[in-house]
Amino acid sequence: MTLTRDGIAYRVARDFPEGSYVNLGIGIPVLVANYLDPDKEIFLHSENGILGVGPRAAPGQEDPDLISAGKGFCTLQRGASLFDQSLSFTMMRGGHLTHAVMGAIEVAKNGDFANWKVPGAAVPGVGGAMDLAIGVPNIYIAMTHVTNKGKPKIVDECSAPLTARGVVKRIYTDLAVIDVDHSGLVLREYAPGLDASTVQEKTGAELRIANDCREIEVPAAANGAQLRH
Amino acid sequence: MIDKTLPTCRDAVAPVFNSATVMLGGFGNTGMPGRLLEALRETDKTGLILVSNGAGAGDYALGGLFKDGRVRKLIASFPAPNSTFFRERFQKGEIELELVPQGTLVERIRSAGAGIGGFYTPTAAGTELAAGKETRVLNGREYVFEMPIHADFALIKAYRGDRLGNLSYRGTMRNFNMIMATAAKHVVAEVDELVPLGTLSPEEIHTPGIFVDHVVQVERHPRLFEPQQKEESAT
Numbered sequence: 001m002t003l004t005r006d007g008i009a010y011r012v013a014r015d016f017p018e019g020s021y022v023n024l025g026i027g028i029p030v031l032v033a034n035y036l037d038p039d040k041e042i043f044l045h046s047e048n049g050i051l052g053v054g055p056r057a058a059p060g061q062e063d064p065d066l067i068s069a070g071k072g073f074c075t076l077q078r079g080a081s082l083f084d085q086s087l088s089f090t091m092m093r094g095g096h097l098t099h100a101v102m103g104a105i106e107v108a109k110n111g112d113f114a115n116w117k118v119p120g121a122a123v124p125g126v127g128g129a130m131d132l133a134i135g136v137p138n139i140y141i142a143m144t145h146v147t148n149k150g151k152p153k154i155v156d157e158c159s160a161p162l163t164a165r166g167v168v169k170r171i172y173t174d175l176a177v178i179d180v181d182h183s184g185l186v187l188r189e190y191a192p193g194l195d196a197s198t199v200q201e202k203t204g205a206e207l208r209i210a211n212d213c214r215e216i217e218v219p220a221a222a223n224g225a226q227l228r229h
Numbered sequence: 230m231i232d233k234t235l236p237t238c239r240d241a242v243a244p245v246f247n248s249a250t251v252m253l254g255g256f257g258n259t260g261m262p263g264r265l266l267e268a269l270r271e272t273d274k275t276g277l278i279l280v281s282n283g284a285g286a287g288d289y290a291l292g293g294l295f296k297d298g299r300v301r302k303l304i305a306s307f308p309a310p311n312s313t314f315f316r317e318r319f320q321k322g323e324i325e326l327e328l329v330p331q332g333t334l335v336e337r338i339r340s341a342g343a344g345i346g347g348f349y350t351p352t353a354a355g356t357e358l359a360a361g362k363e364t365r366v367l368n369g370r371e372y373v374f375e376m377p378i379h380a381d382f383a384l385i386k387a388y389r390g391d392r393l394g395n396l397s398y399r400g401t402m403r404n405f406n407m408i409m410a411t412a413a414k415h416v417v418a419e420v421d422e423l424v425p426l427g428t429l430s431p432e433e434i435h436t437p438g439i440f441v442d443h444v445v446q447v448e449r450h451p452r453l454f455e456p457q458q459k460e461e462s463a464t
Contacts, residue, residue, distance in 0.1 A: 047331065048256040049401045064259065064449075065388070065400030071257040084403040084435075085256075086339050089332035093352060117357075123284075123316050124328055125307040126358065131332030134351040165355040 001193045002174040003216065007223035010035040011189075011216055012101055012142050012172050016042050021051065022099045023092065023132055025115075026070055028142040029101035035222060043077065045097055047128040049088050052080025069128075092128060093135035100136040102129060104143050104168075106158040109205040111168040111180045113141060114160035133164035145173035145202055152204030154178065154185065175199050177216060184208065189216040233394045234423060234444050238268035241417045241445045245269060245382055248276040248301070252338065252378075252413055253291060254385035254406035256282050260398070262386040262419045263450030266290040269299075269384070276301045280338070280378055282331065282405055284308035284315035290450060300324055304378065306331035330358060333375055335408060341377035342411025342440075349374055383413035387436065390420035391427075394441030395434045403435060410440040419447045 003011065009031035016022060018040040024030045033053075036042050044053040046068040053068050054075035062073035076082075091097055104115040113133070116126045133139060146152055154171060171178040176199045177189040187207040190199050192215050200207050235241050242265060245251065251269075255261030270293050277300050284305060285291030294300055295314035302325040308315050318324045329337065330352045340348060349372035353359045363374040385406040387396035396418055398406065410416050418436075423446040 046401075048259070048404050063400060065402050067257055067259045067401055069256075082401060082403065084407040085331075085335040085405050086408050089335050093332050093350070121310075123308045123310070123312065123319055123326075125283075125309060126328055126330050127307040128331040130330040130352045130356065130358065134354070135332075162356045 002191050003218060004174070004223050006031055006034070007218045008142050008172050008174060010218055010222035011177065012140060013037070015140070015170070016040070016099060018042065020099055021045055021091070021097045022101065023047065023097055023136065025100070025102035025129070025132075027103040029103060030070060032101055032142070043079075045088075045091060046074070047085075047088050047092065049083045049085065050074075050076065050080060051083075051091070052077035054080070089128070089131055093131045095135055095137060097132075097136045099138040099140060100132040101140045101142050102132065102163075104141045104153065104163075105160045107141050107143075107154050107168050107171055107180075108158045109154075109156055109180070109184045111166040112158050113139075113163055113168050114158045115163050117161040119160060129163050133167050138169050139164075139167045141168055141171045143171070143173055145175040145199075152202055155204035175202060178203075178207065179210075186210050187213055189214055191216055192218070232392045233438070233442060234392050234446075236445075238264045238419065238445050238447060239271065241265060241419075241443050242269045242272060242384070244415060245272065245274050245277075247274055248278070249274070249381040250278040250280065250379070252380040252383040252385075252405075252409040253279060253281040254383070254404065254409050255291075256401065256404040258286075259400065260386045260402035260404045260406050261290060262384045262417075263290040264447040265384040265386075265417060265419050265445070266294065267450065270294060270297055275299045278302045278304070280304045280334075280380055280409075282306055282334065284312035286311045286313075288314060295324070298323070302327065304329060304334070306334050328358065334378075335405070337375055337378040338405070338412045339408045341379045342408060345377060347374055347376045378412065380409075380413040381415065383409040383416045385409055385416065385418045387418050387420045389422045389424050389429060390418055390441075390444045390446075391424055391429055391438070392444070393426065394418070394436075394438030394444055395429055396420065396436040396438075396441060396444075397429050397433045398435050407436055410436045416441050417443045417445065419445050421449060422446065
């Protein structure tokens with residue numbers, strides 16, 4: 001069994017302690033917002049100027065002056081604050097946020113990653129990805145383990161244009177949770193029913209197996225529809 | 230008596246000249262000066278260099294300037310996949326794009342407004358966006374040297390303003406508007422409501438009038454209320 005997009009998001013959300021200040025990128029990462037522990041005070045940052053992003057605005061309740069970085073109408077969490085771009089990027093680049101979750105095209109064994117320039121895209125756009133990447137202490141990647149053609153996205157060396165060098169701390173995929181440390185990749189968890197060798201076969205770089213390597217715990221309710229690419 | 234108000238957006242954009250560098254506030258549609266942009270479209274000014282986070286969506290306001298072929302160069306961080314008219318001109322080679330990481334774009338604008346000659350940032354070090362730029366290792370970390378971006382004009386948007394040019398914003402409207410107000414020779418703000426002097430409390434003035442040359446009250450462009458892009462199903 002593999003994890004769905006929601007299953008990956010659920011697993012990522014388990015790793016935020018109380019008091020985390022988190023930026024969620026587009027794609028699988030934004031789904032993490034749906035699985036945060038309601039018993040913990042965790043604040044979501046939106047680079048256009050919000051700390052404490054709440055749920056989407058209900059139909060009819062949209063405020064055109066209040067959007068999140070994905071450009072959808074949002075609400076504010078209790079205790080939220082609003083600010084301009086300069087203060088927002090001070091939080092990002094200055095190391096004040098605690099976590100950023102981003103998608104990726106490729107991640108290398110040394111923590112390099114590529115996510116801003118999709119090969120073949122008509123127009124390049126970078127947004128705040130590079131600023132988050134160099135500024136936020138815990139860079140987490142949430143993505144599918146392989147491309148839709150089955151090619152590994154976790155590799156010895158990135159071939160796509162880099163977002164930053166040596167910054168990724170942890171990778172969450174439909175198959176595994178993998179840490180990046182000073183000596184390379186460490187397999188921490190694998191999807192229910194898989195094993196370490198299956199994950200290694202689909203990974204383009206060598207994995208060390210953690211001593212306490214185990215199955216990812218994800219409830220069926222959070223892992224409903226099977227992953228689609 | 231100081232009075233920075235102007236009756237129409239047409240008056241406000243009249244000083245814009247061919248090949249001017251123009252900063253445009255807004256992140257998505259929020260805080261985008263839609264009426265000023267439409268007024269700029271009605272002029273014949275061309276060869277513009279625009280500084281903006283994105284490249285607009287649809288065929289109005291910022292998207293409209295690309296549609297009409299008025300832009301020679303765009304300095305931006307995120308021309309989105311739905312920036313149709315920018316994309317078409319870019320692919321034909323009619324527009325130059327200077328792609329800048331968003332935080333670096335912010336800081337380059339802020340530097341211009343704050344009188345800073347340049348700065349070193351770790352953002353983009355070791356990537357193709359640092360190609361050709363001076364780099365320096367400070368305390369063991371690589372930094373990229375970036376220069377300020379000055380503009381001839383800044384067209385910005387606020388919620389309320391007064392005749393001195395003091396401005397106040399709502400929600401996420403502040404975005405690029407506050408820093409762009411500091412970095413251009415000539416700054417024009419469109420506001421939803423022009424209020425009598427003294428109505429805005431000193432605490433709620435986000436952009437002091439010292440930075441603003443003109444203020445115009447507008448009715449918002451109705452298309453700026455539309456969602457620009459659907460998010461994934463975050464609830």
